[in-house]
Amino acid sequence: MKVFNGLEKVYSIPNPVLTIGTFDGVHLGHQKILEKIKRRAEEIGGETVLFTFHPHPRTVLFPEHHNLKLIQTQEEKLDKLRRIGVDNIIVYPFSKEFSRTPATSFVRDYLVNKIKVHTIVIGYDHQFGKNREGSLEHLQELAPMFGFEVIEISAREVDDVNVSSTKIRKALERGDIQTANTFLGEPFQLTGKVVKGKGIGRGIGYPTANIEVADELKMIPANGVYAVRCQVKGRIVSGMMNIGVRPTLDDSETRTIEVNLFDFREDIYDEKILVEVIQFLRSEKRFESIDELILQIQHDEKTTRNILSDISMELHSL
Ligand SMILES: Cc1cc2nc3c(=O)[nH]c(=O)nc-3n(C[C@H](O)[C@H](O)[C@H](O)COP(=O)(O)O)c2cc1C
Ligand SMILES: Nc1ncnc2c1ncn2[C@@H]1O[C@H](COP(=O)(O)OP(=O)(O)O)[C@@H](O)[C@H]1O
Structure with missing residues (x-):
């Protein structure tokens, strides 16, 4: 996959x-x-963009x-597009000035x-360009003049999948990973750097890698405990993740993302x-004591191991 900046x-x-x-x-x-642009590109010996x-x-x-x-950082998006097999991605730097480009100039x-x-594939309701004046109809008018083809994605095709980025964001906000993952066609991902925490984890038998997500626009799912699979140092490791403010330990409002990796040291x-x-x-x-928290985490570990052993590994992107 080629990625062009501008x-x-x-x-x-x-x-x-x-x-x-x-x-x-x-x-x-x-x-x-x-898939539609891929099919068309194959038919005409072209490349997808x-x-x-x-x-x-x-x-x-x-x-x-x-x-x-956003559901994905730019890097996560490009990774997924690469896995899916798009030939070319043009990442155009969006600016206020660019937003004033009339639709016809943009096309020309x-x-x-x-x-x-050669061919533009566009949703029946997609709008682009200054004041969103670019539309399917507009492209169809310009097509004979400029010599390209237009293929419409109909309302029925859109309704058939009945998926939207907004629905996925709402699902993540309420911790409904199942819906999000179904719509994404693979598990929701987070990427970040492992940073130092308070050093309490090791003491309670559950060291947790604290993850710092650099992109402030990245959507973080609802607070709670999740079964996860991680890629770290080139290996795939199962584990459990806690997202939250850790009310048992302190009263700070800082939200942390931490993962305990199984069979890993x-x-x-x-x-x-x-x-x-x-x-x-x-x-x-919030637990009354650290001992109660440890008991709960032990229980979470059992549940997570069961969940992960039941899941077919081929389903995932890693
Ligand atoms: C699977 C798992 C579940 C957790 N659940 C809770 C919880 O329900 N309430 C809570 O206060 N802290 C919870 N924690 C957070 C622990 O308090 C935290 O991992 C521990 O204090 C380590 O902190 P540190 O990385 O800063 O050393 C959980 C941690 C893990 C790994
Ligand atoms: N099984 C494991 N899961 C997560 N982190 C582990 C594991 N084994 C060792 N570590 C290391 O220990 C660190 C977490 O230990 P912890 O006591 O929770 O300290 P901190 O509060 O600094 O995160 C991780 O960042 C990682 O470097």
């Missing part, structure tokens, strides 16, 4: 079959569009109150003159860790 280095993509969008989550609906924007348009247009949380200057697009401070969230176990609780 358009300067884009040249001679053979018969580009292109779609446009943010594609947060690269969920089943997005995957359907990607996803034209996407970074930073997310809403953070640029409404920097103060975008209120946006970017898609036609620069990319030499290594120093992994500063290592990069990827977490696949498999299942929600329970909400975070």
